Amino acid sequence: MAKNKSKAFYYKGSWYHRTKFLRKDFSMGYSKKGGFKTQKEAEESYERMHKEFEENKRKWNPCTDKNILLADYLNYWFNRVHVPTVDSATRMVEEITLNCYILPHVDDLSLRLCNTGYFDRLLKTASLHTKSAGNRCRELLNTAMRNAVQEGYLTENPIEFTKHYPREKHNATILTRDEIRRLLLEMRSTNWFLETLLALFCGLRRGEIFGLKFSDFDTENETVTINRQISEEYFFDENGKRIGQRPAEKPPKTENSYRTMRIPKVIFEELEIRRNRIIKDKNTLGSAYHDHGYISCREDGEPHTLPSFYGALKRACIRAGVPRVSVHDLRHIYATILLEQGVSLVKISGLLGHASIHTTFEHYCHVMEDARRITCYLNNTFKSRKADM
Numbered sequence: 001m002a003k004n005k006s007k008a009f010y011y012k013g014s015w016y017h018r019t020k021f022l023r024k025d026f027s028m029g030y031s032k033k034g035g036f037k038t039q040k041e042a043e044e045s046y047e048r049m050h051k052e053f054e055e056n057k058r059k060w061n062p063c064t065d066k067n068i069l070l071a072d073y074l075n076y077w078f079n080r081v082h083v084p085t086v087d088s089a090t091r092m093v094e095e096i097t098l099n100c101y102i103l104p105h106v107d108d109l110s111l112r113l114c115n116t117g118y119f120d121r122l123l124k125t126a127s128l129h130t131k132s133a134g135n136r137c138r139e140l141l142n143t144a145m146r147n148a149v150q151e152g153y154l155t156e157n158p159i160e161f162t163k164h165y166p167r168e169k170h171n172a173t174i175l176t177r178d179e180i181r182r183l184l185l186e187m188r189s190t191n192w193f194l195e196t197l198l199a200l201f202c203g204l205r206r207g208e209i210f211g212l213k214f215s216d217f218d219t220e221n222e223t224v225t226i227n228r229q230i231s232e233e234y235f236f237d238e239n240g241k242r243i244g245q246r247p248a249e250k251p252p253k254t255e256n257s258y259r260t261m262r263i264p265k266v267i268f269e270e271l272e273i274r275r276n277r278i279i280k281d282k283n284t285l286g287s288a289y290h291d292h293g294y295i296s297c298r299e300d301g302e303p304h305t306l307p308s309f310y311g312a313l314k315r316a317c318i319r320a321g322v323p324r325v326s327v328h329d330l331r332h333i334y335a336t337i338l339l340e341q342g343v344s345l346v347k348i349s350g351l352l353g354h355a356s357i358h359t360t361f362e363h364y365c366h367v368m369e370d371a372r373r374i375t376c377y378l379n380n381t382f383k384s385r386k387a388d389m
Helices: 039-059 070-085 088-105 116-126 133-150 177-188 193-202 206-211 265-288 307-320 327-340 345-352 357-364
Strands: 008-011 014-022 028-036 223-226 229-236 242-250 259-262
Touching: 008 039, 014 039, 028 039, 070 088, 070 133, 088 116, 088 133, 088 345, 116 133, 177 193, 177 307, 193 206, 193 265, 193 327, 206 229, 206 242, 206 307, 206 327, 259 345, 307 327, 327 345
Parallel strands: none
Antiparallel strands: 008 014, 014 028, 223 259, 229 242
């Protein structure tokens, strides 16, 4: 028999109940009201306040105020009208568009006074943030102003006559779930499977993967810490002409690239396989082995050259019959997975080690338009090698 769920709860000597209210940006807020002697009093108060809230919500519409400010209207439209019609990935990208690129530049001006000239100036300022911001802001404002016309507030949509901003073209290749499976099956038979998993399901850069050492992994907490990267070091002659290069250990790309993140269990299984392979190399080469502690290295322990990973990926893509991808594409797919799982752009920015949220927006705001979505993480999709034994 199901228990009767009360709207009241007892806390620090009196009864309370939850309340709902509308914020200034027209989104929903929550609080609590207390001081009641009995549970019944709290429940009765809840019913009264809930009824009043629902009645006020049905009656309230900011568009009845002909002097409503542009910022107030945009907040109302986005939270009350637009958000319920879009998926979570789109909402996250458009929240950044509205709150970071549009609203900070909006003047204290009535919506009905905002003409094409005003919006042109607003879009020009917003477009300075990133290459994609101008197009994104114009699209969002166009949808909002169309709604204002439909509700009878405006007679025409001023955005239709504003300057167009080109849509930024992105070259990253996003594989389908089946294509990822086929690629991983091919990479599993190579010496690059661990590197592929770290790029695809941790979003690590190529240099970060090559710079990882066994000491960077915490088996107990299932985390990895990025402290360094491998990048090319160039040599020049006395005339400034480049005469050579070699991989060298350097600090991460940005300060935000120093990070610790959780990783799938299968990576630790592959890490042990890699550890055993390196032990065999050490025993075979003896003093000729250069032990730097890297998890990804040549047979003599020295770091790989940067193009080597891409060459292995290229050959595996051909064998698997999937579109050719780069290491950066795998990192891009990782961001797509996070967006599909509802992770915010702010958190994705931290996981990827980007210098700022603007970098993340620039690279991944278009992901929501890709029809081929990835909806499953590695632990739920691929069997470990132990299951094959």
